[in-house]
Amino acid sequence: MQNKDAGMALVCAGILLFTAARAGGEDIRYSTHIKKLFDDRCVSCHGKDAPEHDDFKKDREGFKKKGLGPKMDSYAHLASYAGWPDSGAIMRRLDDGKNTKDGKAGNMYEYLGANEEERQRNLGLFKAWVGVWTLKRFSELTREELAGITVKY
Ligand code: HEC
Numbered sequence: 001m002q003n004k005d006a007g008m009a010l011v012c013a014g015i016l017l018f019t020a021a022r023a024g025g026e027d028i029r030y031s032t033h034i035k036k037l038f039d040d041r042c043v044s045c046h047g048k049d050a051p052e053h054d055d056f057k058k059d060r061e062g063f064k065k066k067g068l069g070p071k072m073d074s075y076a077h078l079a080s081y082a083g084w085p086d087s088g089a090i091m092r093r094l095d096d097g098k099n100t101k102d103g104k105a106g107n108m109y110e111y112l113g114a115n116e117e118e119r120q121r122n123l124g125l126f127k128a129w130v131g132v133w134t135l136k137r138f139s140e141l142t143r144e145e146l147a148g149i150t151v152k153y
Helices: 002-023 030-041 053-058 060-065 075-080 089-094 116-130 143-148
Strands: none
Touching (some): 030 075, 030 116
């Protein structure tokens, strides 16, 4: 029951955020905001030299030693880490700890900015872009939640 309530709270929070972002008149898109943010803060490890996700998984430790994560330097790549097939990956990795079970920030949160203010601002942009900020995996998502993951180009 608790899990379900927490889930509902998450969905509500997500919808609220989504609405707030839209009500603010700001349409947060990949092409207008997220690509630039990604190029500034993420592309050094997730760029053209980075492997496709399945190749990354074959040699996780080897790539990590080289400072490389899976490739995400296109709209289609990045969107696949929010919606499908790696549903919620962006949310799990970038969350500041407010939605994680252990209260710890995801391990990519630190890269969002040089200081807490910048990290929070950029997290806000990612949240608005994603739409419904849920940390669930594909099999746990409801259709409504999935439909709420907008990741606009
Ligand atoms: C210093 C290098 C580095 C930077 C900068 C970096 N990442 Fe990562 N990232 C990694 C590595 C290495 C992994 C894989 C290891 C792991 O699972 O933690 C990873 C994993 C991820 C994953 C999980 C992928 C999966 O397997 O599902 C996501 C999502 C992600 N990063 C997003 C981002 C975003 C968004 C940014 C920019 C805000 C960013 N990362 C910045 C190195 C980096």
